Amino acid sequence: MSEGQIVPTHTPGATTARPCRVLLIDDHADATDLLQMLLARRGFEVSVARSVATAMDAAGEASFDVCVSDIQLPDGTGIELLPRLRAGGPLPAIALSGLSRDADIQRCLEAGFDEHLAKPVTIERLIAAIHRVLGR
Numbered sequence: 001m002s003e004g005q006i007v008p009t010h011t012p013g014a015t016t017a018r019p020c021r022v023l024l025i026d027d028h029a030d031a032t033d034l035l036q037m038l039l040a041r042r043g044f045e046v047s048v049a050r051s052v053a054t055a056m057d058a059a060g061e062a063s064f065d066v067c068v069s070d071i072q073l074p075d076g077t078g079i080e081l082l083p084r085l086r087a088g089g090p091l092p093a094i095a096l097s098g099l100s101r102d103a104d105i106q107r108c109l110e111a112g113f114d115e116h117l118a119k120p121v122t123i124e125r126l127i128a129a130i131h132r133v134l135g136r
Helices: 029-041 052-061 078-086 102-110 123-133
Strands: 021-025 045-049 066-069 093-097 115-118
Touching (some): 021 052, 021 078, 029 123, 045 052, 066 078, 078 093, 078 102, 093 123, 102 115, 115 123
Parallel strands (some): 021 045, 021 066, 066 093
16 A cells, blocks of 8 residues: 555445545645645645635535644634534644644644644655554
């Protein structure tokens, strides 16, 4: 199985892998576009949202396997967003933030993020974190 593939868990006996669906939320266009491209090259299916509002719209239109969210967004925070995204069901989540003091990391973990990655992040570290939160 390639690194961007998952075996669907909702279908008993399923053996066909499908792309891991990532909701990438960040208002920094250049960084987000680069991460989207690099993840897509590795077999992930990535939807980008640049605000709390567009993340909620995306979550209303599709389901995702994992969420990667910046903390400081133009219309709110990733910490405020996470419970709203999870209202539709469980969603593993990774905080991706320039805020990387111990207190910032702790705040993200206490808010329910499964992991915290400090910016800038390498694609290898991001993919490893995605695998960890998905239990692979």
